[in-house]
Amino acid sequence: MREEALDVLIVGAGPVGLFLASECARRGLRHCLIEAAARQSEHSKALAIFPRTLEIFDMAGLVDPFLAAANRVNSIAVIAHQRRLADMRFAPEESPYPFIAMVPQDVTERLLLEALERAGGAVDYRTEFLSAEPAADRVIVNARRRGEPCRFEASYVVGCDGAHSAVRAAIGLTFEGGAYEDSFMLADVDTNETLPANQMQLCPNESGPVAIFPMGRTRRRVVGTVADRSGEAPSLELVQRMLRERGPDGLEARALHWSSYFRIHHRQTARLQSGRLFVAGDAAHIHSPFGGQGMNTGLQDVWNLVWKLELAVRGRAAGSLLDSYTAERRPVIREVLETTDLLTKAMATPSKLAQVLRDTLIPAVSHLAPFQHALATRLSGLGIGYHGSPIVEGPGKRYFSELVRGGASSSSRFLLVGAAREDADPGARQQLVERFRGLVETRSERRDDLVLVRPDGYVALASGHRKEAAVLASMHALLERQIR
Numbered sequence: 001m002r003e004e005a006l007d008v009l010i011v012g013a014g015p016v017g018l019f020l021a022s023e024c025a026r027r028g029l030r031h032c033l034i035e036a037a038a039r040q041s042e043h044s045k046a047l048a049i050f051p052r053t054l055e056i057f058d059m060a061g062l063v064d065p066f067l068a069a070a071n072r073v074n075s076i077a078v079i080a081h082q083r084r085l086a087d088m089r090f091a092p093e094e095s096p097y098p099f100i101a102m103v104p105q106d107v108t109e110r111l112l113l114e115a116l117e118r119a120g121g122a123v124d125y126r127t128e129f130l131s132a133e134p135a136a137d138r139v140i141v142n143a144r145r146r147g148e149p150c151r152f153e154a155s156y157v158v159g160c161d162g163a164h165s166a167v168r169a170a171i172g173l174t175f176e177g178g179a180y181e182d183s184f185m186l187a188d189v190d191t192n193e194t195l196p197a198n199q200m201q202l203c204p205n206e207s208g209p210v211a212i213f214p215m216g217r218t219r220r221r222v223v224g225t226v227a228d229r230s231g232e233a234p235s236l237e238l239v240q241r242m243l244r245e246r247g248p249d250g251l252e253a254r255a256l257h258w259s260s261y262f263r264i265h266h267r268q269t270a271r272l273q274s275g276r277l278f279v280a281g282d283a284a285h286i287h288s289p290f291g292g293q294g295m296n297t298g299l300q301d302v303w304n305l306v307w308k309l310e311l312a313v314r315g316r317a318a319g320s321l322l323d324s325y326t327a328e329r330r331p332v333i334r335e336v337l338e339t340t341d342l343l344t345k346a347m348a349t350p351s352k353l354a355q356v357l358r359d360t361l362i363p364a365v366s367h368l369a370p371f372q373h374a375l376a377t378r379l380s381g382l383g384i385g386y387h388g389s390p391i392v393e394g395p396g397k398r399y400f401s402e403l404v405r406g407g408a409s410s411s412s413r414f415l416l417v418g419a420a421r422e423d424a425d426p427g428a429r430q431q432l433v434e435r436f437r438g439l440v441e442t443r444s445e446r447r448d449d450l451v452l453v454r455p456d457g458y459v460a461l462a463s464g465h466r467k468e469a470a471v472l473a474s475m476h477a478l479l480e481r482q483i484r
Helices: 015-026 051-059 063-069 105-118 166-171 236-246 294-313 319-348 352-365 369-380 428-435 468-480
Strands: 006-011 031-035 071-073 075-080 083-089 100-102 123-125 127-134 139-145 148-159 175-191 199-203 210-214 219-226 253-269 277-279 414-417 440-443 451-453 459-462
Touching: 006 015, 006 294, 015 031, 015 105, 015 294, 031 127, 031 148, 051 063, 051 294, 063 105, 071 210, 083 352, 083 369, 127 148, 127 166, 148 166, 148 294, 166 277, 175 236, 175 319, 210 236, 219 236, 219 253, 236 253, 253 319, 294 319, 319 369, 414 428, 428 440, 428 468, 451 468, 459 468
Parallel strands: 006 031, 006 148, 031 123, 075 199, 148 277, 414 440
Antiparallel strands: 071 100, 075 083, 127 139, 139 148, 175 219, 175 253, 199 210, 210 219, 414 451, 451 459
């Protein structure tokens, strides 16, 4: 059976696929989200939502229920052998969301599913992607729905189907990297109130690291390495023993809600696209859970992609626009892998010398404001920029103001933002708007420069101290390369 032709077929209804589907629905794109499982997962899995992801949810009009559900964390402690090596504030002042929002993944999926349903979308459960047949202007996807064969036609296909992605395999992308030697355990437990609810703890130890994420006043996520697996899932006794041996003094695990063993890898694809097929999230990159970056990186993948897909579907995208998805996201993914790998190895090093150096260096630098700012900038996602992108001139830094908040606009429009300048030709800005009718809008804002803001809230070009006529000419040339 062949389905109605789609603009976008999305494979995989985890957080990344659900967010992409809700954005397609909000933008009026004909889409379908298929999922091999019979329902959403009931397990918490990913937990941390960082400031830039909250800003993205804000721009999509989704942030309020996440804020209501979140336990807010604004402090990170490093504790080794009951010795407190560092107490670092995590409160980036440049964002209205100066905290880490701890929201269990099952809650995240529920909130994203509700947003999708409000926009008129749904998940096609028990529908499995089998293969793809690329054509000149579409992709034919062979699938199996509840045991029966079916086919989809779509202009574009996005694989958000996890580490064992069938879409990635169909494209023929290699998953480059390797596995960490240690096995890991994850457990959600009820605890006493020894530790503050607004602080997460990282506990390096020669027996293996432990990270403790507060989900509320007395519930915590414990992640750590295990030498030997015992049973199908970690027991409460194992968690208690791990906390006694490696955790902060006085923390007690009193009840177990959910636990799992897992292996972790550090892998990424060399490309995120092949023709009309794309991968995002764990289908494109997986890395250590220390740092909590996985889901955030995947959500930002599809935020980067969806406005480009919309312009392509509307017939307004120039050839280089979709190609920029790999060019822009690949360096971000590489940096995330490097950061999480460094953090994992630093916490887990068996070398006595490395342990001494770590335990000496962390107290020496962690209290310094530049170090705390650099750490917060890297973990928060606020430092992400698209310097070097073929569709950006300059550093491509994030832009966030009242002009882009609240999900007011569901269209992929660029904003030309800045107050009138003395050297400005009153009609020159309007000429740019007319040339790219429906895709560029002007907005007034008190600032010294003139900026062209992309639909995803990153600066495509900023004037600096150049004359406005020259800046507008550069903006015109830049837009010509990406939109029609």
